[in-house]
Amino acid sequence: xxxxxxxxxxxxxxxxxxxxxxxxxxxxxxxxxxxxxxxxxxxxxxxxxxxxxxxxxxxxxxxxxxxxxxxxxxxxxxxxxxxxxxxxxxxxxxxxxxxxxxxxxxxxxxxxxxxxxxxxxxxxxxxxxxxxxxxxxxxxxxxxxxxxxxxxxxxxxxxxxxxxxxxxxxxxxxxxxxxxxxxxxxxxxxxxxxxxxxxxxxxxxxxxxxxxxxxxxxxxxxxxxxxxxxxxxxxxxxxxxxxxxxxxxxxxxxxxxxxxxxxxxxxxxxxxxxxxxxxxxxxx
Amino acid sequence: xxxxxxxxxxxxxxxxxxxxxxxxxxxxxxxxxxxxxxxxxxxxxxxxxxxxxxxxxxxxxxxxxxxxxxxxxxxxxxxxxxxxxxxxxxxxxxxxxxxxxxxxxxxxxxxxxxxxxxxxxxxxxxxxxxxxxxxxxxxxxxxxxxxxxxxxxxxxxxxxxxxxxxxxxxxxxxxxxxxxxxxxxxxxxxxxxxxxxxxxxxxxxxxxxxxxxxxxxxxxxxxxxxxxxxxxxxxxxxxxxxxxxxxxxxxxxxxxxxxxxxxxxxxxxxxxxxxxxxxxxxxxxxxxxxxxxxxxxxxxxxxxxxxxxxxxxxxx
Numbered sequence: 001x002x003x004x005x006x007x008x009x010x011x012x013x014x015x016x017x018x019x020x021x022x023x024x025x026x027x028x029x030x031x032x033x034x035x036x037x038x039x040x041x042x043x044x045x046x047x048x049x050x051x052x053x054x055x056x057x058x059x060x061x062x063x064x065x066x067x068x069x070x071x072x073x074x075x076x077x078x079x080x081x082x083x084x085x086x087x088x089x090x091x092x093x094x095x096x097x098x099x100x101x102x103x104x105x106x107x108x109x110x111x112x113x114x115x116x117x118x119x120x121x122x123x124x125x126x127x128x129x130x131x132x133x134x135x136x137x138x139x140x141x142x143x144x145x146x147x148x149x150x151x152x153x154x155x156x157x158x159x160x161x162x163x164x165x166x167x168x169x170x171x172x173x174x175x176x177x178x179x180x181x182x183x184x185x186x187x188x189x190x191x192x193x194x195x196x197x198x199x200x201x202x203x204x205x206x207x208x209x210x211x212x213x214x215x216x217x218x219x220x221x222x223x224x225x226x227x228x229x230x231x232x233x234x235x236x237x238x239x240x241x242x243x244x245x246x247x248x249x250x251x252x253x254x255x256x257x258x259x260x261x262x263x264x265x266x267x268x269x270x271x272x273x274x275x276x277x278x279x280x281x282x283x284x
Numbered sequence: 285x286x287x288x289x290x291x292x293x294x295x296x297x298x299x300x301x302x303x304x305x306x307x308x309x310x311x312x313x314x315x316x317x318x319x320x321x322x323x324x325x326x327x328x329x330x331x332x333x334x335x336x337x338x339x340x341x342x343x344x345x346x347x348x349x350x351x352x353x354x355x356x357x358x359x360x361x362x363x364x365x366x367x368x369x370x371x372x373x374x375x376x377x378x379x380x381x382x383x384x385x386x387x388x389x390x391x392x393x394x395x396x397x398x399x400x401x402x403x404x405x406x407x408x409x410x411x412x413x414x415x416x417x418x419x420x421x422x423x424x425x426x427x428x429x430x431x432x433x434x435x436x437x438x439x440x441x442x443x444x445x446x447x448x449x450x451x452x453x454x455x456x457x458x459x460x461x462x463x464x465x466x467x468x469x470x471x472x473x474x475x476x477x478x479x480x481x482x483x484x485x486x487x488x489x490x491x492x493x494x495x496x497x498x499x500x501x502x503x504x505x506x507x508x509x510x511x512x513x514x515x516x517x518x519x520x521x522x523x524x525x526x527x528x529x530x531x532x533x534x535x536x537x538x539x540x541x542x543x544x545x546x547x548x549x550x551x552x553x554x555x556x557x558x559x560x561x562x563x564x565x566x567x568x569x570x571x572x573x574x575x576x577x578x579x580x581x582x583x584x585x586x587x588x589x590x591x592x593x594x595x596x597x598x599x600x
Contacts, residue, residue: 135561
């Protein structure tokens with residue numbers, strides 16, 4: 001097993017772009033984990049903001065310029081990155097847990113449990129994710145916890161479907177059948193025997209969908225329906241900057257946007273590589 | 285076959301019914317708009333009267349029953365804000381939205397499939413790598429960000445393209461006038477970047493998988509020219525699953541017009557829904573969601589039926 005894992009790792013590092021992606025992602029995570037250490041200013045401590053610094057273009061004091069309150073954009077980006085990553089990761093973990101479990105149960109038991117879960121999934125999938133999330137957020141109002149739940153409600157379906165599909169083919173295989181013949185309880189068969197075989201496709205989907213969750217959050221925040229203004233994410237920073245774009249203060253929105261893009265691209269590079277490694281159909 | 289279609293039709297109706305209930309329930313829970321609609325100096329008496337006039341004082345069940353019987357008659361109620369039938373307002377704005385979505389879809393298909401084929405034939409060539417990098421950027425860029433950068437470059441800095449509105453409309457679309465086309469360029473690019481990249485990547489992955497199949501090797505061994513293999517045998521089998529994706533993605537496009545229309549002040553349904561959500565204009569929100577979900581359900585239905593005709597393996 002250990003050798004197997006190392007082989008996958010070595011294979012991962014064979015693709016230079018994927019390595020760059022991993023490196024950039026790690027770097028951004030470090031900034032996001034402890035923005036207080038790296039940022040020149042605490043952007044939400046009003047005592048550190050001076051109005052005479054407002055709307056300065058990029059210069060040596062403020063590398064990426066300032067906004068209308070004299071807030072350093074670089075510092076705001078680091079704190080915003082933290083919120084974006086937190087929402088993306090938390091909602092993905094939650095949706096994996098919920099979707100994975102429901103998919104396993106649905107696929108293994110079949111019958112009416114399966115019908116109900118999959119009908120809900122069908123109805124939900126006939127609706128674009130952004131629309132569902134938008135309506136939930138419109139009714140609930142902005143909030144970090146709320147947006148995590150909204151994204152989870154939208155995203156669990158993808159994991160449930162994948163898990164169910166794999167279980168359907170796995171449960172007929174000899175090992176699952178013999179576990180059953182040996183008198184193992186259903187619960188144990190699902191979570192101890194079948195689950196390890198469903199993990200690989202779920203990991204692949206999850207890496208790709210983290211990026212999706214972050215974009216969804218940013219989009220909702222851009223529309224003013226995401227995180228509260230007191231804890232802005234990259235999306236809300238861009239929205240703030242967009243309001244003064246026509247006055248020529250481009251740095252307030254362009255820089256947070258570039259970081260958001262870099263973040264998403266790095267996650268997608270990692271996701272792409274993971275998928276290529278784990279897809280046996282592409283290996284011959 | 286008839287049985288299959290009837291079954292799907294029943295399923296679609298059920299979905300529509302469920303959606304109507306959920307939407308109505310959510311909007312019911314969201315509270316009533318009376319306070320927002322009346323002037324600030326309105327008395328309690330005014331509030332009560334207005335609530336009664338709009339039928340908002342009744343219980344949930346009664347309101348939903350009334351709603352359903354109205355729907356059966358094709359009436360989704362009057363907008364609280366505009367006072368006109370909600371369905372009319374949505375239909376009035378639907379052409380502008382569909383125009384954006386349809387043009388963006390056509391652009392994505394016409395560019396995405398050929399680029400996907402090119403990058404699948406020689407996956408390690410420099411051209412393929414460049415295409416793949418840009419497609420990666422394409423699926424990584426949030427829609428609103430593309431729109432914003434386009435506005436910054438072409439409206440704020442260069443001043444060559446208008447940043448808002450639909451321009452001159454001829455017949456039902458602005459694609460027939462020069463002014464309209466100028467207004468269309470940025471919203472269409474904004475909307476199609478993601479779809480284009482997605483279709484490109486799916487085409488590429490599909491082609492690469494198909495090209496490794498045994499029947500392709502057999503065709504090669506038999507001496508079938510490479511071009512025929514790629515553009516006929518492989519492409520045909522790649523396009524089948526793509527049709528489903530394109531169907532689903534069209535729904536996504538319609539949904540993302542909400543973002544695009546907000547950025548470019550495009551007078552379609554996307555902007556309408558954002559305004560109506562903020563104003564708690566329930567009839568409009570319900571009408572919009574029902575119309576949009578009807579479009580989605582119809583597309584899914586058509587795609588499913590189409591699929592059974594194209595792919596003999598799923599024929600019932």
